[in-house]
Amino acid sequence: MLPFTFILTTFLLLFIYSQPSLSLNQEGLLLLQFKNHLTDRNNALSSWNPSDTTPCHWLGVTCRSTTKTPVTVTVTALNLSSVALIGPLPAIPLCRLPALTTLSIPDSYISDTIPQSLSACRRLRHLDLSQNTLVGTIPPSLSLLTDLRHLDLSFNNLSGDIPAQLSHLRCLEYLDLVSNFLDGPFPNSLTNVTSLKYLRLAYNLFAPSQLPSQLGQLANLKVLWLSSCNLIGPIPNSIGNLTCLENLDLSKNKLTGEIPESITGLNSVLQIELYENALTGALPRGLGNLTRLRQFDASDNKLTGTIPEELCELPLDSLNLYNNSLEGSLPASIARSPNLHELKLFRNELVGSLQSELGSNSQLQILDVSFNRFSGELPASLCRWGKLEELLMLSNSFSGKIPESLGNCTSLRRVRIGNNNLSGKVPDAFWGLPHLHLLELNSNSFSGSISNLISFAYNLSDLRISDNQFSGLIPDAIGSLSNLLEFHGGNNKLSGRFPDSIAKLIQLGTLDLSYNEMYGEIPGWIRGLNNLIELNLAHNSFGGTIPKELGSLSELTFLDLSNNQLSGEIPLELQNLKLNKFNLSYNQLSGDVPPHYATKNYEMSFIGNPELCVNESVKCLSSKGRHYRMYVWTFALAAILFILGVAVFYLRYRNFRNKKKGSNVSKWRSFHKLAFDEFEIVKLMSEENVIGSGSSGKVYKVVLSSGDVVAVKKLWGATNNGNRTGIVGSEKDEFDVEVETLGKIRHKNIVRLWCCCNSGDSRLLVYEYMPNGNLADMLKSSKKSLLDWPTRYKIAIDAAEGLSYLHHGIVPPIFHRDVKSNNILLDNEFGAKVADFGVAKVVREASQGAESMSVIAGSYGYIAPEYAYTLRVNEKSDIYSFGVVILELVTGKPPIHADYGENDLVKWVSCLLEQNGMDHVIDPSLDSKYREEISKVLNVGLLCTSALPINRPAMWRVVKMLKEAATVPKSQRVMEVTLTPYLDKETCYLEITIV
Known part of the structure; x- marks a missing residue:
C-alpha cells in the first residue's frame, strides 16, 4: 500500500500539470515531487520548469531514447552535485523512475537516515550520497540493489556496523565509507565481494580488529585505503594475492610484526603507505617485484636492518622511511631513480655518504636525512x-663546503644543515636565495663574511648562523629582510659597530649577537624594534651607556648585556620591562641599581661592576662606600637582626591568617620576576572584578598597588568539564597542563603566565591582562567596528605566528588542541596572543607525530573532521581549527549558527562560494578596497580546513602564505626586479601565490 500522502500529492500534481497548456510527462512529475520534498535554498533547480514536455533538459537529469515504437525518452540518471538541497532523501518518487540507474547527490545537505525505501530502486548501478549529513546506520536493505556497482557514502555521520548483507552485492566494484562514525568490528564479510576494485574505509573508529586472512580473495582490488581504522595485529600474508593493487594505505593503525614477504607479489602497486604503526623487523627483500611502485611510506615504525637495494632501484616518486632504526648506507641505486622528488630518511642510524649524483636524474624537491650518521660532502647535483x-x-657528520651550485637553487625555501662538520666560505649567491624563509647553518665551522647579496633573500624570516667562525661586519644589506623574525648569530667572530640597518627590521623578535667582537655604542634607535623578545649582546666590546630606549621594548623578556664595556648608570626606564632573564654583569657600570632590581633576586645580574651600588642588599661597592665600611657593617648587622625578627613575626602571622581563612597559598610558583605576591592577588579578588566565567572557572581583573593590571583565572576546586570536551581523569589536570605548557613558553604571541598558586581547593593562574578581551567577543559585540581589515589581518598573522612557534619553534612541539577565537586574546593595540592551554599536549618524542586521546578535545565548530572520531592528535588538528578562525575574521560570523542549518561555518562558506561567489562570503562591513587581500586570506583559511589532513599546510607555511597575501605596491615590485639581474629568467618569486 502506498502512503496516503504520496497518493494525494501525485493526484494533485497530475491534476495541475494535466491542463491543456502543460504536458509534462509522468517522469517529470515524479521529479517535481522529489524537488518539492526538499528545500532548494539557492534556487539551483530553477530550470525544472513544469511547462516543459520532458525533464531531459533539466539540471542534473540525463535521459535516453527507447528503441520501441513510438520512440519515447526516459530518465536514466540524476546528478545533483553541490546544489545545497536540504532535508531527508525522498526515495519513493525516484524509485518510480523505471530506468533510473544513477543517483548522485554529493556535497549537499541531505539529512536524516538513509531511507529503507531506497531499496526499491532495483535498477540502480551508481549511488553517491557522499559529503552530506546522513546519520544512523547503513540499512541492510541496500543489499537488495543487486545491480549496484558504485556505492559512496563517505563523509557523513553514519554509525554502527557495516551490515554483513552488503556482501550480497556481488557486482559491487567501488565502496567508499571514508570519514564516518562506524564503530563496529572490521567487516570481514566484505572479503566475499570479489568484484571489488576500490575499498575505502579509512578514518572510521572500528572496534580493534585484525585484518582478515581472507583479504587475498579480493583479487581485483586496485585501491585499499584503511588508514585510521583501529587495526591491530600483523598484516596477513594473503595480501600478496592482490596482484592488481595500485594503492595500499594501512597507515595510522596499530599493526605489529614484520612487513610480509608476500607484499613483493603486488606487481601492480603504485603506492604503499604503512606509516604510524608498530611494524618491526627488516624491510622485506623482493620489493623489486613491485615494478609499478611509485610511493612507499613505512615511516614511524620500528623497522631495523638496511634499506633494500631493490627498493631503491624502483622508479619511485616518494620514499619515506623516517623514524625507524634502519642502519647501513643508502643504496647507490637511489640516485639513478628517474622520478624521485621526495626522500625522507630522518631519525635513523644510517651511515656513509650521499651519492654524488643524487638529484642528477630526478627533479628532487624534498630531501630530509637529518639525525643520522651520514658523512662526506654535500652532493653538488641536488638542485x-x-x-x-x-x-x-x-x-650528521657532513664535511666540506656548500657546493656553489646550491647558490643557483632559487627554488629553495627551507635549509637546515646545522650540527655538522661543514666548513669554508658560504657561496655569496647562497645567502640571497629569493624564496628562502629558513636558513640554519649553526654549529659548523663556516668562515668568511655574510654576503651583501643577502638583501635578495627578502622572504627570509629565520636566520641561524651561530657557533661558526663567520667574521667581518654585519652588512647593511640585512636591513632589507623586512620579514626577518629571528637572527641567531652568536659565537662567531663578527666585528664592527651595531649596524644601523637593523632598525628597519621592525618584525624582529630575537636578536642574538653574543660572543662576537663587536664594539661601539648600543644605538638609541633600538626602541623601534617593538616586537623584540630576546636581545643578547653578551661577550662583546660594546661601550658607552645603556640606552634608556631599551625600556620602551614592551615585549622584551630576555636581556643580556653582560661582559661588555658599558659604563654610566643603569637607566630607570629598564624598570618598565617584564624580564625573566636579566644580566648586566661584568661591565663598568656605576651609580645605584634601579629600585625594582635592587633585590636579592637580581643580585647575580650585576656582579663584576665594582662601581655599582646595590642598595637593598646594603652592599655598596663604590670607592665612597669603603670610607663607611664600619658603619655599613654595623648597620647591616642591626638590619639583619631586625629582618629576622620581622620574618619570624610574619611567618607566624601568615600561618595564623591562613588557618583562620581556611586557605593555603603556600604553593606559589612564579615564572617571571614579580613585584607582587600571592597575598595581594588574593586580597584583590572580588566578585565586582569578575570579567569572565566559564566551564573551568572564573577570571578576575586585578589592579595591583603598583598600578599594573593582571588577569587571574581561578579554577574550580575539581576538574569541571562542563561543555568542553576533552578534559577527563585519564588526561593531566587542566591546571597542571596549563602550568607545564605556559610556564616555559616565551613568545610575543603567546599569553604570558606570570605565576600560579595551587593549594588544592584554590588554584590560581595569573596572566598578563589583555584589555580588549578575546576575538570571539569582539566580533559579536558593538566593538566589531574597531576590527577593520588591517586589524583583522594583523590578528591572523599574530595568532598564526604563535601557533607556528608551538609547532616548530620549541622541542618537543606543543599541540594546543583548543584553538578558537575565544582563546585568542587582544591587547590594547589589538595585537593577538594565543591563550588557554588547559588541554594542550606536549609531544614527548619525535616519533609520536600523533597521539591518541581518551576523548575529544576542542570546541564544537573547530574540531577537525578526522579528530572527531579517530582521536588522533597532531598539528593538523590545530591547523584546521585555526582555519576556522580565519573564516571568522573574513566573514564576521561564528563557527556555529542557526543560519547554517545542521552544518558549520566551513561548509557554509564552501557552499556559498560555489553558489554565489566571494562577495556573499566577505563581511559586508569590511572596506571593498581590501577585497583582493581578503580573498587570498580566505583561500588560506579554506586550505587549512581541508577535509583531508594531508592537504593542510604546516603552520610555518600558513604564516608565510598569510604574509604573502598582503598587497604589494607595483613600484616595490619593479624595484625588486631591478635588484635581481643575476637570477634566471623566471620571476615567480615576485608573485603572491596561495598554494
Missing part, C-alpha cells in the same frame, strides 16, 4: 633541475 625546496640535513 640540478631547479626544483629543490627543502634541504634538511641536521645533526
Whole structure:
C-alpha cells in the first residue's frame, strides 16, 4: 500500500500539470515531487520548469531514447552535485523512475537516515550520497540493489556496523565509507565481494580488529585505503594475492610484526603507505617485484636492518622511511631513480655518504636525512633541475663546503644543515636565495663574511648562523629582510659597530649577537624594534651607556648585556620591562641599581661592576662606600637582626591568617620576576572584578598597588568539564597542563603566565591582562567596528605566528588542541596572543607525530573532521581549527549558527562560494578596497580546513602564505626586479601565490 500522502500529492500534481497548456510527462512529475520534498535554498533547480514536455533538459537529469515504437525518452540518471538541497532523501518518487540507474547527490545537505525505501530502486548501478549529513546506520536493505556497482557514502555521520548483507552485492566494484562514525568490528564479510576494485574505509573508529586472512580473495582490488581504522595485529600474508593493487594505505593503525614477504607479489602497486604503526623487523627483500611502485611510506615504525637495494632501484616518486632504526648506507641505486622528488630518511642510524649524483636524474624537491650518521660532502647535483625546496640535513657528520651550485637553487625555501662538520666560505649567491624563509647553518665551522647579496633573500624570516667562525661586519644589506623574525648569530667572530640597518627590521623578535667582537655604542634607535623578545649582546666590546630606549621594548623578556664595556648608570626606564632573564654583569657600570632590581633576586645580574651600588642588599661597592665600611657593617648587622625578627613575626602571622581563612597559598610558583605576591592577588579578588566565567572557572581583573593590571583565572576546586570536551581523569589536570605548557613558553604571541598558586581547593593562574578581551567577543559585540581589515589581518598573522612557534619553534612541539577565537586574546593595540592551554599536549618524542586521546578535545565548530572520531592528535588538528578562525575574521560570523542549518561555518562558506561567489562570503562591513587581500586570506583559511589532513599546510607555511597575501605596491615590485639581474629568467618569486 502506498502512503496516503504520496497518493494525494501525485493526484494533485497530475491534476495541475494535466491542463491543456502543460504536458509534462509522468517522469517529470515524479521529479517535481522529489524537488518539492526538499528545500532548494539557492534556487539551483530553477530550470525544472513544469511547462516543459520532458525533464531531459533539466539540471542534473540525463535521459535516453527507447528503441520501441513510438520512440519515447526516459530518465536514466540524476546528478545533483553541490546544489545545497536540504532535508531527508525522498526515495519513493525516484524509485518510480523505471530506468533510473544513477543517483548522485554529493556535497549537499541531505539529512536524516538513509531511507529503507531506497531499496526499491532495483535498477540502480551508481549511488553517491557522499559529503552530506546522513546519520544512523547503513540499512541492510541496500543489499537488495543487486545491480549496484558504485556505492559512496563517505563523509557523513553514519554509525554502527557495516551490515554483513552488503556482501550480497556481488557486482559491487567501488565502496567508499571514508570519514564516518562506524564503530563496529572490521567487516570481514566484505572479503566475499570479489568484484571489488576500490575499498575505502579509512578514518572510521572500528572496534580493534585484525585484518582478515581472507583479504587475498579480493583479487581485483586496485585501491585499499584503511588508514585510521583501529587495526591491530600483523598484516596477513594473503595480501600478496592482490596482484592488481595500485594503492595500499594501512597507515595510522596499530599493526605489529614484520612487513610480509608476500607484499613483493603486488606487481601492480603504485603506492604503499604503512606509516604510524608498530611494524618491526627488516624491510622485506623482493620489493623489486613491485615494478609499478611509485610511493612507499613505512615511516614511524620500528623497522631495523638496511634499506633494500631493490627498493631503491624502483622508479619511485616518494620514499619515506623516517623514524625507524634502519642502519647501513643508502643504496647507490637511489640516485639513478628517474622520478624521485621526495626522500625522507630522518631519525635513523644510517651511515656513509650521499651519492654524488643524487638529484642528477630526478627533479628532487624534498630531501630530509637529518639525525643520522651520514658523512662526506654535500652532493653538488641536488638542485640540478631547479626544483629543490627543502634541504634538511641536521645533526650528521657532513664535511666540506656548500657546493656553489646550491647558490643557483632559487627554488629553495627551507635549509637546515646545522650540527655538522661543514666548513669554508658560504657561496655569496647562497645567502640571497629569493624564496628562502629558513636558513640554519649553526654549529659548523663556516668562515668568511655574510654576503651583501643577502638583501635578495627578502622572504627570509629565520636566520641561524651561530657557533661558526663567520667574521667581518654585519652588512647593511640585512636591513632589507623586512620579514626577518629571528637572527641567531652568536659565537662567531663578527666585528664592527651595531649596524644601523637593523632598525628597519621592525618584525624582529630575537636578536642574538653574543660572543662576537663587536664594539661601539648600543644605538638609541633600538626602541623601534617593538616586537623584540630576546636581545643578547653578551661577550662583546660594546661601550658607552645603556640606552634608556631599551625600556620602551614592551615585549622584551630576555636581556643580556653582560661582559661588555658599558659604563654610566643603569637607566630607570629598564624598570618598565617584564624580564625573566636579566644580566648586566661584568661591565663598568656605576651609580645605584634601579629600585625594582635592587633585590636579592637580581643580585647575580650585576656582579663584576665594582662601581655599582646595590642598595637593598646594603652592599655598596663604590670607592665612597669603603670610607663607611664600619658603619655599613654595623648597620647591616642591626638590619639583619631586625629582618629576622620581622620574618619570624610574619611567618607566624601568615600561618595564623591562613588557618583562620581556611586557605593555603603556600604553593606559589612564579615564572617571571614579580613585584607582587600571592597575598595581594588574593586580597584583590572580588566578585565586582569578575570579567569572565566559564566551564573551568572564573577570571578576575586585578589592579595591583603598583598600578599594573593582571588577569587571574581561578579554577574550580575539581576538574569541571562542563561543555568542553576533552578534559577527563585519564588526561593531566587542566591546571597542571596549563602550568607545564605556559610556564616555559616565551613568545610575543603567546599569553604570558606570570605565576600560579595551587593549594588544592584554590588554584590560581595569573596572566598578563589583555584589555580588549578575546576575538570571539569582539566580533559579536558593538566593538566589531574597531576590527577593520588591517586589524583583522594583523590578528591572523599574530595568532598564526604563535601557533607556528608551538609547532616548530620549541622541542618537543606543543599541540594546543583548543584553538578558537575565544582563546585568542587582544591587547590594547589589538595585537593577538594565543591563550588557554588547559588541554594542550606536549609531544614527548619525535616519533609520536600523533597521539591518541581518551576523548575529544576542542570546541564544537573547530574540531577537525578526522579528530572527531579517530582521536588522533597532531598539528593538523590545530591547523584546521585555526582555519576556522580565519573564516571568522573574513566573514564576521561564528563557527556555529542557526543560519547554517545542521552544518558549520566551513561548509557554509564552501557552499556559498560555489553558489554565489566571494562577495556573499566577505563581511559586508569590511572596506571593498581590501577585497583582493581578503580573498587570498580566505583561500588560506579554506586550505587549512581541508577535509583531508594531508592537504593542510604546516603552520610555518600558513604564516608565510598569510604574509604573502598582503598587497604589494607595483613600484616595490619593479624595484625588486631591478635588484635581481643575476637570477634566471623566471620571476615567480615576485608573485603572491596561495598554494
